[in-house]
Amino acid sequence: MKRKKPTIHDVAAKAGVGLGTVSRVLNDHPAVRHETRARVLRAMEELGYAPNPHARRIAGGRSYTVSVLLPFVATEFYRRLVEGIEGVLLEQRYDLALFPILSLARLKRYLENTTLAYLTDGLILASYDLTERFEEGRLPTERPVVLVDAQNPRYDSVYLDNRLGGRLAGAYLARFPGPIFAIAVEEEPDRAFRRTVFAERMAGFQEALKEAGRPFSPDRLYITRHSQEGGRLALRHFLEKASPPLNVFAGADQVALGVLEEAVRLGLTPGRDVRVLGFDGHPFAEEAGLSTIAQPVEAMGARAAQLLLERMRGYQGPPREVRFEPVLVERASTGTPPAALYVP
């Protein structure tokens, strides 16, 4: 019933060419005549050929795989990031292996030389601040490493200017009447990761408010974990301190969504009684009509993958820094027409 999977030999025979030629077609080698390539491609098609990645790995002496180490938090941010990385990698016939870092012990194990992650040609490390965990702030690996959503002078780093995002948020909300509140997101203390992005957002936010002549008072800050319910609690808290209309900057879209949810539950009108501004620009924010500071997460992932690919191909230059800028997107939750871009 099930015949054996076709191999490169079958393709070569069918196309009437040598093995090497088939391999070249597979690898997009330029030195193949157009017509030959077409013939090989057709043979593959007809045979239903799919290359065996393991054979490729042993013959090529590489793994054709990139490890992505990321915090074990299932948020939309990482979904988008992985999507961005994967897009670039698959195009180059690289596989992506995900290593959720459940603990620091596990991160170290990942880097041991007997482990899967180690057998990989390069790694992308997301959101991890290296300096505090490893000696000299270097990972114990000789493979190329690229950081994303993090920064370190020793590695190529792709990151968002979170402070600028906070500034955009502050400058924007300062235009509205009514008191201004903010929700900061706090990480679980027992995580292997400590992120500074939320603190940076808040710092930029307070900076901009001050410059606008509306300094932020600390008692208008609510701190919660990264959950929608956290946003609900925050709004309740704010409403004990002030009456609508009020303005809320949430450090993450998901939390902002909770503010919106609670506002509606309480019979308040978002965009009028409660103006809500999120941070992230996730797709669900658009559906919810949530104004937000959008970050190009997929593009950041893609860029990180490109930098890594270059390193894996031998690029030896000094560490590179790629800084992305967030953008304010206005929607109904701040009472403005949907999808309009705010240009200061």
Add this chain to the structure above:
Amino acid sequence: MKRKKPTIHDVAAKAGVGLGTVSRVLNDHPAVRHETRARVLRAMEELGYAPNPHARRIAGGRSYTVSVLLPFVATEFYRRLVEGIEGVLLEQRYDLALFPILSLARLKRYLENTTLAYLTDGLILASYDLTERFEEGRLPTERPVVLVDAQNPRYDSVYLDNRLGGRLAGAYLARFPGPIFAIAVEEEPDRAFRRTVFAERMAGFQEALKEAGRPFSPDRLYITRHSQEGGRLALRHFLEKASPPLNVFAGADQVALGVLEEAVRLGLTPGRDVRVLGFDGHPFAEEAGLSTIAQPVEAMGARAAQLLLERMRGYQGPPREVRFEPVLVERASTGTPPAALYVP
């Protein structure tokens, strides 16, 4: 500086044996004299030899890898489950590849024959109810499949008796004076997964309460997402309906933790003013002194891995069902001495 990694040839030469013998030692083949084995092992040690998994895969014609497909939710439950699975797999020199199912589209892609997950020798599917998504409730793959935290008559299934867990909770809380409340956990509607475990827990809970002569009234149920803040909101809600002391069953430890947190914030004493019972038996529950219905997650994962390994080795019998039973663990949050096991 960096010499080439040693191969099986180097080991064979150093130990003064043939290639085959080294391979046999690697694979725990019984037909190797004890002394020979020791010699080979020593040679490996001295050389710092580590087998190349890719070579193994192509020579053996198998991937020596198991795919674990699981929902993209980073909870303690999945951390424990993966740990249990991995323990068994690594022992047998199998690798584990994690595939977080970000969407249904992605699940389908995982099963396509060009994709990584497909190249695997078997798969473990966690928490997924197949029947509603695929024709005839079968996955489009010919590899062995084992379900864990889920049940389907067509596949080996390893699961917890969640209803029993709910019953234990109900029978236990019925012993205490004061009103009884419950918190049900709801899944995000847009997830590719729909889990029935939380509903089963609640059904068992209400069943037991009824049998105890203390039927549960629907207005004492609060529904929230799986977050600690959800527990905080729930307790606030309950306190609007009744005064302490009151009893709360939370469908998940994390939510129960939020109840505890809020109780303390409000100056109430857990175990006296508010009795809280969780569900899961996660390590953090012990630290928090949280009474809970404990499930042996690691053991469930390990069992699933064993069943799969048997199938991969050719076992052809009919689908097997392995049912695990939860256990009530009493701690301070219900006012009882820590770590005592409740035996009805």
Add this chain to the structure above:
DNA sequence: CTGAAAGCGCTTACAG
């Protein structure tokens, strides 16, 4: 631009 050959590092019958 293309073919034939060597080789990647293992596993697996097959003899002995």
Add this chain to the structure above:
DNA sequence: CTGAAAGCGCTTACAG
């Protein structure tokens, strides 16, 4: 119990 050989499905110089 053990060795020598064939083979897994590719990639990569090397000729031409």
